[in-house]
Amino acid sequence: MLPPSVSKTLSFLRAMTSPSTFFRGQVGDGREQRLLEHVVAEAEPGNPKSVLDVIDRYTASKGTWFMNIGDDKGPILDSVVERSNPRLALELGAYCGYSAVRIASRMKDPNGLLISIEMNPQNVQIARKMVEIAGLSDRVRVLEGTLESCLAELKSIIRDELQLSAIDLVFIDHNKNVYLKDYLQLKEEGLLKSGSVIVADNMGFPGSPSFWRYLKKNAQELHTVEHRCKFEYIGWISDIVTVSTCV
Ligand SMILES: C[S@@+](CC[C@H](N)C(=O)[O-])C[C@H]1O[C@@H](n2cnc3c(N)ncnc32)[C@H](O)[C@@H]1O
Numbered sequence: 704m705l706p707p708s709v710s711k712t713l714s715f716l717r718a719m720t721s722p723s724t725f726f727r728g729q730v731g732d733g734r735e736q737r738l739l740e741h742v743v744a745e746a747e748p749g750n751p752k753s754v755l756d757v758i759d760r761y762t763a764s765k766g767t768w769f770m771n772i773g774d775d776k777g778p779i780l781d782s783v784v785e786r787s788n789p790r791l792a793l794e795l796g797a798y799c800g801y802s803a804v805r806i807a808s809r810m811k812d813p814n815g816l817l818i819s820i821e822m823n824p825q826n827v828q829i830a831r832k833m834v835e836i837a838g839l840s841d842r843v844r845v846l847e848g849t850l851e852s853c854l855a856e857l858k859s860i861i862r863d864e865l866q867l868s869a870i871d872l873v874f875i876d877h878n879k880n881v882y883l884k885d886y887l888q889l890k891e892e893g894l895l896k897s898g899s900v901i902v903a904d905n906m907g908f909p910g911s912p913s914f915w916r917y918l919k920k921n922a923q924e925l926h927t928v929e930h931r932c933k934f935e936y937i938g939w940i941s942d943i944v945t946v947s948t949c950v
Contacts, residue, residue, distance in 0.1 A: 710766025714938055718768055725878075728798065728823035729931035734767050735799050739829045742836060749838035751808035758801055762936050772876065772904055773803035773935035778873065779944050780902060784809040787900045789840035790816070791861065795885055796877030797821035797845050800833030806874060807834070807842040816851070817843045820853050826929065850885045854892065862892065869896035875914075876904040879936060882914035899949040908934050918947060926950055 715733075718724050722937035723731030741761050747753040759774040761767065771779060780802065784792070797803055797819040807817045821827050827847045834843045844860070847851045857929070861867050864914045873889065875882050882903055889895050906915055906929070918927045925947040 707764060707766035707767070708754050711762065711768050711936065714766060715768035718770065718798040721878040724770070726766045728796075728821070728826055734769070735807050735826065738767075738769065738799055738889060739832055743831060743895070746836055747837055751804050751837040751839060754804050754833060754837040755801065760798070764892065768936055770798055770800070771935060773801075775933045775938075776904065776930075776935060776944055777802075777805055779930045779932065780805055781809050783900060783902055783946055784872065786809070787872050788812060789900075790814060791865065791867055791870050792874065793857075793870045793889075794819040794874045796874065796875075797830040797852060798826055798876075800830030800837075800843075800845070802874060802876060803830055803834055803845070804837045806872075808837065809820075810842060815842060816865065818857060819843060819845045820848060820857070821845055821849055822847070822849050823876055837940040849881075850888055852890070858892065858894070868893075870894050870899060872900045872902070874904070879905060879909055879911040880913075882899055882911040883917050886914065886917075892935070895950055900943040901945075901949070903945045903947070905934075905942060906945045907931070908940050915945075918945060 721731050723729060729735050742754055742757050746757040762769055784806050788811055788834045790869050794803060800823045803817060821830060824847055830845045834840055848899055918925055927945050927947040930944045932942050932944060934942040
């Protein structure tokens with residue numbers, strides 16, 4: 704048996720080289736379903752911290768890597784949620800629901816809602832279940848699809864149901880090639896306002912060059928702070944989380 708740190712590195716390399724990770728949003732070896740089963744068995748229902756701890760411990764002890772924001776970068780996200788106190792947050796890329804649990808559990812507004820858009824139907828089911836175990840189903844809605852395919856539904860929830868005009872916090876953590884396109888779509892649809900905060904994960908690794916260049920060139924539109932950190936669950940790779948405030 705390999706030590707967990709070695710298995711985790713192999714598990715990470717497998718995920719990074721699997722076309723399924725990129726095209727389907729699951730590694731292709733069933734690890735996401737096994738993670739959910741483990742959380743069902745081990746986490747304390749109704750306790751978001753217990754759900755997050757069980758997920759973080761699973762990757763350390765079983766040596767299986769997951770593309771959750773993880774316990775090293777997670778506190779950056781927590782502090783943005785606490786500081787910006789969102790009534791409405793949007794996440795692009797739910798995966799297994801780890802960051803959704805993190806964000807929703809830090810939202811202080813009693814009417815706070817997180818809408819998470821996820822393209823993979825199996826991940827949608829896993830994320831919904833993860834959120835349910837954490838006791839946060841009334842604060843999180845997971846929509847299946849992409850921003851483009853969910854746009855009409857998203858706008859209807861925001862404008863008709865919640866009677867709001869814009870999103871307070873956006874967490875971008877899906878396909879790195881569409882970070883910029885999706886940001887621009889939110890902006891063009893008038894779904895952002897002055898003070899809206901955009902958090903983008905993995906800006907250091909694997910990186911999103913077009914969004915990175917846009918942030919650098921448009922400092923008058925988005926005031927950005929870069930947080931240098933470690934890549935999720937892999938300490939020897941550096942990463943950057945950007946936190947941008949719409950001017
Ligand atoms: C890095 S994972 C998200 C991790 C999650 N935010 C967390 O920290 O727990 C990326 C997810 O984005 C999804 N995805 C990829 N492209 C997408 C798109 N265009 N729209 C919605 N989801 C997408 C994938 O299926 C995958 O589940």
